[in-house]
Amino acid sequence: MRVTQEQMRENRRRILAAASRLYREKGFDAVGVAEVMKAAGLTHGGFYGHFESKEDLMAQAIAHATTELSGRDDDVGGFLAAYLSPAHRNDAANGCPMAALAADVRHRPPAARAAMTAGIRAQIDRLTRALPDSVTTERRRDAIGTYAAMIGALILARAVEDPALSDEILGETRAWVNPDP
């Protein structure tokens, strides 16, 4: 059956949202086109009316996730605490797309890597603007180091099966990158 142009755009948005959530939760390979379409409330056949291929979907889903999650630029401390929280660790599906997919994107075609690169660059720039100035270090260096530690800690905390060690990695990294508060 046919559908309103409005409805079609909405369906496309649904597909992207479902894909970006499923990819973050399970990884690119574990999520099939049919599963994405089902999660979007559609059937698998219509997929190729919206996207060229699964590769195309991966790239657009990354872009969708990275542009959607751009919060406010103030309150770095709060951002850090939320990022390195057990809640974020336990909810990859709605969390940071870089922590969930950056390692995976290494094996993906150029379009997906380009989208990821744009997201990483934007996040570093945002952090650079948000971080407090310091006499001893440069802001951009701080931003890059802090971002790397955040992502590394979240990935490690998610990889580890021992909850105590996982919590320790989150908590100690948070104290380490932000010693003052």
Add this chain to the structure above:
Amino acid sequence: MRVTQEQMRENRRRILAAASRLYREKGFDAVGVAEVMKAAGLTHGGFYGHFESKEDLMAQAIAHATTELSGRDDDVGGFLAAYLSPAHRNDAANGCPMAALAADVRHRPPAARAAMTAGIRAQIDRLTRALPDSVTTERRRDAIGTYAAMIGALILARAVEDPALSDEILGETRAWVNPDP
């Protein structure tokens, strides 16, 4: 044909070495049993004489890689420089198994996660022993934060397609975690 007990153990070692290299290079999903066996100089059928399943192989390959790469504990500065070098970024196949596989292991069965957990714990302990003592921070906290930053930076550097940004992430993180030298 049959083979010496010695030869069989050697074959098993070859399979593990090939698997650990291929997994680090391409990820778990992209590497099939047949490819691993071929890289080890065998045919795919004999695989189940050595391992229960692909899951079993994944877990043992992680353990193999993590126990093999335990270098000396001194010279943290040199270790850091090598870890955050373009050479390491470009050679995931022979590099740190955590940077290559920790994010992936999140989607794997318990055995693989247990092996990865053991490797991460050992590496944190090793770094804790190797880091210089400090008045302002605790050694274990330093170790965890530094390790997180190293892994995060390497993952980001490998995800990014722009070589300039990739190099910058490596270099700035290195300067950030180790400001003195």
Add this chain to the structure above:
DNA sequence: ATCCAAATATGATCGCGATCATATGAGTGT
């Protein structure tokens, strides 16, 4: 109102990869 094109649904196809069944042939203990 009517016709047409477009969006989705339904149902192949096609290749790939994990696992298993059977065959082969050479180590191993007697």
Add this chain to the structure above:
DNA sequence: ACACTCATATGATCGCGATCATATTTGGAT
């Protein structure tokens, strides 16, 4: 030497997932 067992080789099987072919239904323009 001999029989026998076991490691490997060869060749199915089996399910899954990406992609495509065809059908269906209804927006949208005339």
